[in-house]
Amino acid sequence: MARAGLTADRVTEAAADLADEVGFDNITLSALARGFGVADASLYSHVRNVRDLRVRVAVRAARELADRLAAATTGRAGKESLAGFANAWRDFAKSRPGRYQATQMPVEPDVIAGSGGHQRIMATTYAHLNGYGLPEPALTDAIRLLRSTYQGFFALEASGGFGHPRDVEASWAAILDALDSALTHWRVSAERKEP
Amino acid sequence: MARAGLTADRVTEAAADLADEVGFDNITLSALARGFGVADASLYSHVRNVRDLRVRVAVRAARELADRLAAATTGRAGKESLAGFANAWRDFAKSRPGRYQATQMPVEPDVIAGSGGHQRIMATTYAHLNGYGLPEPALTDAIRLLRSTYQGFFALEASGGFGHPRDVEASWAAILDALDSALTHWRVSAERKEP
DNA sequence: AGCTAAAACCTACGGGTATTAGGTTATCTG
């Protein structure tokens, strides 16, 4: 009886691959065990439970996304940086749908704090807008706009939510133009300071 | 043995309520049957399967959202219409989270075609931007921007994705300003006609 | 080489959900 040589890392990687195939919400310990030729219960030696497995996939996926985002924005500024960032994110969402979904999974703050990937995504997100010269809190507002728009767009794109015949690529380009314009002309209102 | 008096509609309504409680992805035939004091299998007389039940909830929820959106935009134009639309959507997402999730469920085109709610949501979405005078295909691009942003924002808000201490309401207001500005200054490029 | 302890697996359950098949009973209608 040759052993599969399981380890938490290999299980996580297999789970990430499975997520890309069947969707992050549909990964199953049983399917993983089948893939390894192993009994379901054997996986519990390497992973606490399904939830734990998902978190591990999320952390690993965040690392990969962070790499891509960083590579796509270093040395760029303004619209170039914006487009590089957005396109890298979109590429990731389309080519690794399961891992992308994993990065959006709500996890405990302490997990995020301990996840280098999540930290670097945050950092890169803030940094890539440097060229627009937005002061806080406008910068955070702008980032929330970008995150919302991207996440919503990718979700709609993935679920076939764009029923209209208009070319999705053209819409994407137009949206990036609009976002660049919004960032360029962001109205920094003189509001009270918020905590 | 008094009967529960089940019907497809009552089951759907109960499912919608359950979705608001535990999340649309977590509705379960077993839980519904428990609530009615009935065996699981009994529900299959009124609903084909879980998928069918979800679609029914989606159709019903779309009707409710369509009502709210229409009420929030009739007689308004420009920023007022935009804000009314967006806030009505957000209110719905926050007060009826399960039903809101249901409206985002990917369903077959023929289901959408037969769902008055979905149709009216589309119509209202297009109509509420009339004041901005956008020609096609810019109008469709703009609508895709709005849908993406709203959907992403609500998802992030619901999942606690906004970790930063910045007040979410303030960000929301700033984002609406930015979107209004983007729509007002939308760059209608002279591109080739797309199908 | 031989022993040992940890790591890698297993079987056996208990519990939950989806779905089908085939029956039974209340309720409506002609």
Added chain:
DNA sequence: CAGATAACCTAATACCCGTAGGTTTTAGCT
């Protein structure tokens, strides 16, 4: 009131998660 229909039921299959406790392999140490 009889028959049809709608509203139920039990039973069984098939997955899935998770726990408990046991067995085998592997690696390290003497």
